[in-house]
Amino acid sequence: MSNTKFTSEHEWLRLDGDVITVGITDYAQSHLxxxxxxxxPDADTSYSTGxxxxxxxxxxxxxxxAMPxxxxxxxxxxxLNDEPGVVNEDPLGAGWFFKMTVTDTALLNGLMDEAAYKDYIATLG
Structure with a gap:
């Protein structure tokens, strides 16, 4: 999962070519x-950060x-419309929410890798 990054809002983003797949983490789904x-969201629609x-x-x-x-x-x-529980069963796989494109995929470099995210959630108690 070296191409997977994590946000402090418990979302994961996985880069594949120039497309980023977005979902929520196991930590998030377990707390929800x-x-x-x-x-x-609506496909073929542009959104702003946040x-x-x-x-x-x-x-x-x-x-x-939120849009990352x-x-x-x-x-x-x-x-997910018919089976939202897929997110609980497989949050980092089949439970993805949407795929997006951005003008600069280097933006992902500012997010946490898996080790940093594990350290982050350890501080949350």
Whole structure:
């Protein structure tokens, strides 16, 4: 998973060519509990950094995913509409939320790698 980066908001981003796949971490899904609803962003739509692009509802709470960088959503994981629990079962794989493109993939270099993310969540208690 060397091409996977993590945010302090518990999202993961995986670069494949010039496309970035975005999802939430195992830490995030375990703290949210069983997911019951996911509102995905619109494909072929551009979003600004920090703009909420997805809504997540669980048995415990509701939250959202913010756009990590200015970019365009190019694909969404439509399977999550019918099966949001896939995120609980496989958050770093089949439970991805959307794929996006950005003008500069080097932006990922400013995010945490897996070891740094593990250290970060260890400080959260």
């Amino acid at each position: 509990g069983d997911l019951v609803y996911i509102q995905l 703009e909420e692009v997805a809504v997540i509802e669980s048995v415990k709470t509701a939250g959202g995913i 960088f200015d970019g365009k959503v190019v694909e969404v994981n439509a399977a």
